[in-house]
Amino acid sequence: MNQPVLSINNLSIEFETPDGLIRAVNNIACHVNSGECLGIVGESGSGKSQTFLATMGLLANNGHARGEVLFGGKNLLQLSTRELNKILGDRLSIIFQDPLTSLTPHMRIGEQMAEVLHVHRQLKGHQSQQLCLQWLDRVHIPEARQRLKQYPHELSGGMRQRVMIAMCMLCQPELLIADEPTTALDVTVQAEILDLMTELQQDLGTAIVLITHDMGVVARMCDRVHVMRSGEYIETGSTEDIFYRPKEAYTRMLLDAVPKFNLDKVDNPNVEISQDSNTILVAEDVQIHFKLNTNWFSRPMTLRAVDGISFSLNAGETLGIVGESGSGKSTLARAILRLLPKTAGTVSWLGTDLNKLDKQSMRTMRKDLQIVFQDPLASLDPARTVGFSIMEPLLVHEPSLTLSGRQDRVKAIMLKVGLDASLINRYPHELSGGQNQRVGIARAMILNPQLIICDEAVSALDVSIQAQILQLLKQLQRERGLSYIFISHDLSVVSEISHRVMVMYLGSVVELASSEKLFSNPQHPYTKQLISAVPIADPKIERSRQRIKFGTELASPLDLNARLRFLPSKRSTEPNYRPKLQERFKGHFVAEHDAIADLL
Amino acid sequence: MLRYALNRLLSTIPVLWIAVTACFFILRLAPGGPFDGERQLPQRIKDNLAAHYNLDKPIVEQYFIYVGNVLKGDLGPSFINQDFNVAEQLAIGLPYTIILGSVAFILAIAIGILAGVMGALYRNRHPDYVLGLIILTGLVIPNFLVAPILQLVFGLKLEWLPVGGWGDGSISFLVLPVVVLALPHIARISRLMRGALIEVLNSNYIRTARSKGYSSSRVIIKHALKPALMPVVSYLGPAAGFLLTGSLVVETIFGLPGIGRYFINAALNRDYGMVLGTVIFYMVLIVTLNLIVDIVYAWLDPRVRTQ
Numbered sequence: 082m083n084q085p086v087l088s089i090n091n092l093s094i095e096f097e098t099p100d101g102l103i104r105a106v107n108n109i110a111c112h113v114n115s116g117e118c119l120g121i122v123g124e125s126g127s128g129k130s131q132t133f134l135a136t137m138g139l140l141a142n143n144g145h146a147r148g149e150v151l152f153g154g155k156n157l158l159q160l161s162t163r164e165l166n167k168i169l170g171d172r173l174s175i176i177f178q179d180p181l182t183s184l185t186p187h188m189r190i191g192e193q194m195a196e197v198l199h200v201h202r203q204l205k206g207h208q209s210q211q212l213c214l215q216w217l218d219r220v221h222i223p224e225a226r227q228r229l230k231q232y233p234h235e236l237s238g239g240m241r242q243r244v245m246i247a248m249c250m251l252c253q254p255e256l257l258i259a260d261e262p263t264t265a266l267d268v269t270v271q272a273e274i275l276d277l278m279t280e281l282q283q284d285l286g287t288a289i290v291l292i293t294h295d296m297g298v299v300a301r302m303c304d305r306v307h308v309m310r311s312g313e314y315i316e317t318g319s320t321e322d323i324f325y326r327p328k329e330a331y332t333r334m335l336l337d338a339v340p341k342f343n344l345d346k347v348d349n350p351n352v353e354i355s356q357d358s359n360t361i362l363v364a365e366d367v368q369i370h371f372k373l374n375t376n377w378f379s380r381p382m383t384l385r386a387v388d389g390i391s392f393s394l395n396a397g398e399t400l401g402i403v404g405e406s407g408s409g410k411s412t413l414a415r416a417i418l419r420l421l422p423k424t425a426g427t428v429s430w431l432g433t434d435l436n437k438l439d440k441q442s443m444r445t446m447r448k449d450l451q452i453v454f455q456d457p458l459a460s461l462d463p464a465r466t467v468g469f470s471i472m473e474p475l476l477v478h479e480p481s482l483t484l485s486g487r488q489d490r491v492k493a494i495m496l497k498v499g500l501d502a503s504l505i506n507r508y509p510h511e512l513s514g515g516q517n518q519r520v521g522i523a524r525a526m527i528l529n530p531q532l533i534i535c536d537e538a539v540s541a542l543d544v545s546i547q548a549q550i551l552q553l554l555k556q557l558q559r560e561r562g563l564s565y566i567f568i569s570h571d572l573s574v575v576s577e578i579s580h581r582v583m584v585m586y587l588g589s590v591v592e593l594a595s596s597e598k599l600f601s602n603p604q605h606p607y608t609k610q611l612i613s614a615v616p617i618a619d620p621k622i623e624r625s626r627q628r629i630k631f632g633t634e635l636a637s638p639l640d641l642n643a644r645l646r647f648l649p650s651k652r653s654t655e656p657n658y659r660p661k662l663q664e665r666f667k668g669h670f671v672a673e674h675d676a677i678a679d680l681l
Numbered sequence: 682m683l684r685y686a687l688n689r690l691l692s693t694i695p696v697l698w699i700a701v702t703a704c705f706f707i708l709r710l711a712p713g714g715p716f717d718g719e720r721q722l723p724q725r726i727k728d729n730l731a732a733h734y735n736l737d738k739p740i741v742e743q744y745f746i747y748v749g750n751v752l753k754g755d756l757g758p759s760f761i762n763q764d765f766n767v768a769e770q771l772a773i774g775l776p777y778t779i780i781l782g783s784v785a786f787i788l789a790i791a792i793g794i795l796a797g798v799m800g801a802l803y804r805n806r807h808p809d810y811v812l813g814l815i816i817l818t819g820l821v822i823p824n825f826l827v828a829p830i831l832q833l834v835f836g837l838k839l840e841w842l843p844v845g846g847w848g849d850g851s852i853s854f855l856v857l858p859v860v861v862l863a864l865p866h867i868a869r870i871s872r873l874m875r876g877a878l879i880e881v882l883n884s885n886y887i888r889t890a891r892s893k894g895y896s897s898s899r900v901i902i903k904h905a906l907k908p909a910l911m912p913v914v915s916y917l918g919p920a921a922g923f924l925l926t927g928s929l930v931v932e933t934i935f936g937l938p939g940i941g942r943y944f945i946n947a948a949l950n951r952d953y954g955m956v957l958g959t960v961i962f963y964m965v966l967i968v969t970l971n972l973i974v975d976i977v978y979a980w981l982d983p984r985v986r987t988q
Contacts, residue, residue: 187908197893200895
C-alpha cells in the first residue's frame with residue numbers, strides 16, 4: 082500500500098501567448114498513493130486541469146511543462162511520444178468533463194472500446210468483445226450488448242460518462258484522473274457516477290485524482306485535498322483538516338461560498354415578504370408541446386415539454402424551480418414571457434391575460450418582465466460594448482431619454498450591480514464570467530421591472546462569484562420589492578434564495594412548498610431522491626448519509642410510461658393518467674404517488 | 682439509412698419541377714426567337730414553322746405539352762439543327778464532357794484533400810505557407826487566363842502537350858483542360874479541409890483519443906478524418922455545378938467537342954428545345970450529385986440519419 086503511484090515535483094507550466102509568457106502552474110508538488118483519492122480543488126483558471134494534462138502530454142501546442150512527473154519509475158515529461166503512448170490509456174487514464182463531446186461521434190461505442198484493447202492488449206474479436214461487455218455491465222449500463230452497436234449521440238450524458246469510465250478501466254489502470262467528471266451532469270446522475278468511482282477505487286485499488294470545483298464532491302470522495310489558486314497549491318491536508326480546520330483564508334472563503342444546504346435548517350436568511358403582498362403572476366394549466374419528427378414516412382410525435390403547470394407568484398417573492406435536464410423548466414420560463422408559444426393554458430400578469438395582448442401592448446408589458454440567461458458571455462452581443470447592451474432596453478421603452486440621461490441611468494445601474502463604471506466601453510469578451518452576468522442583470526434591471534426570471538443565471542459561475550451574485554439578487558429584492566422566478570438544477574442554490582420551491586419532473590410539478598418545508602420535510606419520492614443526491618460540503622455528514630434511489634436515470638419526456646414512474650399502480654388501469662397535485666399540508670402541494678415502500 | 686436516401690430522393694422532385702418551369706418561361710420572355718434572323722422570312726413560312734413547333738399555341742399550353750413530353754423521356758426537337766433531336770445532340774457531346782468533368786472532379790477532390798491535410802498538420806509552418814500561396818494563386822487567377830498561359834508554356838514553348846482539341850483521345854490531350862478546370866476547386870477544397878481538420882483536431886474527442894495513447898496517424902485517420910471531411914462533402918454538390926459551368930469555358934478555349942459548346946450556340950440562337958434540354962440534363966446531373974453528397978454526409982455523420 083501507500084507506495085506513490087504518481088509523484089509530481091517542481092512542476093511548472095508556461096504558455097506562450099501573444100501577450101507574452103504566461104505561467105499557469107508554478108512549481109507544484111504532489112503525490113497520489115495507490116488506492117487513494119486525491120482531490121484538487123480550485124476555481125476556473127487556477128491551473129488544476131493543466132497540471133494533469135501536462136502529466137499526460139496533452140497540453141496545447143503553445144504550452145511547455147518543466148519539472149518531474151514520476152510514474153512507474155519514469156519521468157513522463159522526458160519520455161518519447163512512443164513510450165508515453167504505451168502508458169497512456171493503459172496504466173494511466175483520464176475522464177474529461179464534457180461527456181457529450183468527448184467520444185468520437187462517428188464511431189460506435191463498441192468500436193471505440195475495442196480500439197483501446199486492440200492498441201494496448203492486441204486483443205481482437207470475441208475476447209475483446211467479452212471484456213467490453215463485462216465493463217459496460219460493471220459501470221451499470223443496461224442492455225450492454227446493444228450499446229456496443231450504438232453511436233454516442235444515442236446515449237444520454239450520464240450513459241456516455243459511464244462509457245468513458247468503462248473505456249478508461251478496460252486495461253485496469255493504476256491511476257485514473259477525473260477532470261470535473263460530473264460537472265455537466267444532473268445531480269442524481271452525478272451521485273451514480275461518484276458511487277461508481279468509489280466502487281472501482283475500493284474493489285480494484287485504483288488510485289484516483291479528482292479535479293473539481295465542487296466542495297460537496299470533495300467531501301464525499303476524497304482522502305486528501307490540495308487547494309489550488311493561481312497556479313499554486315496554497316493548502317494541503319486530509320479532507321477533515323481542510324473542511325474542519327482550514328488554515329488559509331481562501332480555503333475558508335471557498336467553503337463559505339458553498340450554498341449552505343442544510344437539511345435541518347431553521348433560520349431563513351431570505352428577504353421577508355410582507356403578509357399583505359399581492360399575487361402578481363398567475364399561470365394556469367400551461368402546456369407546451371413540440372411536434373417532433375416531421376418526416377414523410379413516420380408519424381409525428383408530440384413532446385410534452387410542459388404538461389399542465391399552474392402556480393402563482395406574489396410581489397416580492399422568489400419562486401424557485403428545480404428539476405433535472407429535460408424537465409421543462411427553461412421552456413416554462415420562456416413561455417411565461419411569450420418567447421415561446423404555449424399550446425394551452427393562460428399566464429396572467431396583474432390580472433391581464435398575456436396571451437390576449439397584441440404585439441404592441443405585449444412590448445410595453447415586457448418592461449416589467451425581464452429575464453437573465455444562463456451563459457453570460459453567449460447572451461450578450463459580442464459586437465456591442467457592455468454599456469450599449471445595458472442601455473439598449475431604454476431605447477425601446479424610454480425613447481424620450483436624452484443621450485446623457487441614458488448614460489446616467491447606465492452608470493447608476495452598473496454601480497448598483499457592482500460593476501465599475503469604467504467598464505462601460507468594454508466588450509463582453511474582455512470581462513470575466515461574473516462581470517458579464519452582472520451586465521446581464523443590469524440589463525434586466527435598468528427598466529425597473531417587477532419580475533425577473535433567472536434561468537440558470539448562476540450555473541456557469543465559480544462558487545465564490547455565485548455567492549456574490551446571489552447576494553446581489555437578494556439585495557436588489559430587498560430594495561425594490563422585486564419578484565424572481567429562479568430556475569436552477571442546483572438545489573442548494575435554489576434553497577438559498579427561494580421563498581417557495583417548485584420541483585419539476587418531466588414537464589409536471591411533483592412538489593410545491595415553502596423552501597424550508599420542502600427541504601426539511603420533502604414528501605414526494607422524486608424530491609427525496611433529488612435532495613439525497615446533492616453532495617453536502619461536510620465530509621462526516623456526507624459520508625454517513627443514506628441515499629434514496631428509485632430507478633436510474635431521468636426518463637425521456639417522450640416516454641409516456643415515465644409519467645407514472647412514481648405512481649406505477651395506475652399503469653395497468655389508466656396508462657394516460659396524470660398524477661394530480663394535492664395539498665398535503667397547508668401550502669405544501671404534492672403530486673400523487675404510490676407509497677414509498679412500494680416504489681423501492 | 683435507406684429510408685433517409687428515399688426521403689431525400691422524393692424531395693428532389695419539386696426542385697426539378699420548379700427549375701424546368703422557371704427556365705421555360707424565362708427563355709420565352711427573353712426577346713428574339715429561333716427564327717428571327719438578318720433575312721426576313723415570308724410570313725407563311727414563319728406561320729408554318731410556328732405551327733410545326735407548336736409556337737402558335739398559347740404559352741401555357743406549350744408548357745404543358747413540353748412537360749408532358751419530358752415526362753415521357755422526350756426532350757423534343759432542336760429548333761435550329763434539323764438533323765438531330767435534342768437527345769441525340771446531347772448524346773454526341775456527352776462523353777467528352779463527362780470524361781473532362783469527372784476526371785477534373787476526382788483530381789480536385791484527391792489533391793484538394795491531400796493539400797488540406799498537409800496544411801492542417803503543418804499548420805503555420807513552411808509547408809502550410811507554401812501550399813497556401815499556391816492555393817491562393819489558383820483561386821485568384823480566372824480560368825480563361827490560366828488556360829492560355831498553360832497553352833503558351835506547355836504547348837508552344839516546351840511542346841510537351843497539345844494546345845487543344847481532342848485528337849486521338851489520349852491522355853495528353855486531357856491534361857491541360859483538366860488542370861484548368863480543377864485548379865480553383867483544388868484550392869477551395871484544400872482550404873475547407875485545412876480549416877475543418879484544424880477544428881476537429883482541437884475537439885474534445887481527439888483529446889480523448891490522444892489520452893488513450895494512440896499514435897498520431899491512428900488519431901488522424903480513424904478519429905479526425907471523417908468528421909473533417911464533412912464541410913468538403915457539402916461543398917462537392919455546388920462544386921459539381923461550378924465544374925459544369927466551368928466546362929463551358931474550358932471546352933470553348935480548348936476546342937473540345939463537349940455539350941458546353943452546343944449549349945452556348947443554342948443560347949445564342951434561341952434554340953428553345955436545345956437550351957431547355959441541356960438545362961434539364963445539367964439539372965438532373967447536379968441534383969443527383971447533391972443527392973449523393975447528402976447520402977455520403979449521412980454516412981459520415983450518424984447524427985444526420987436520425988434527424
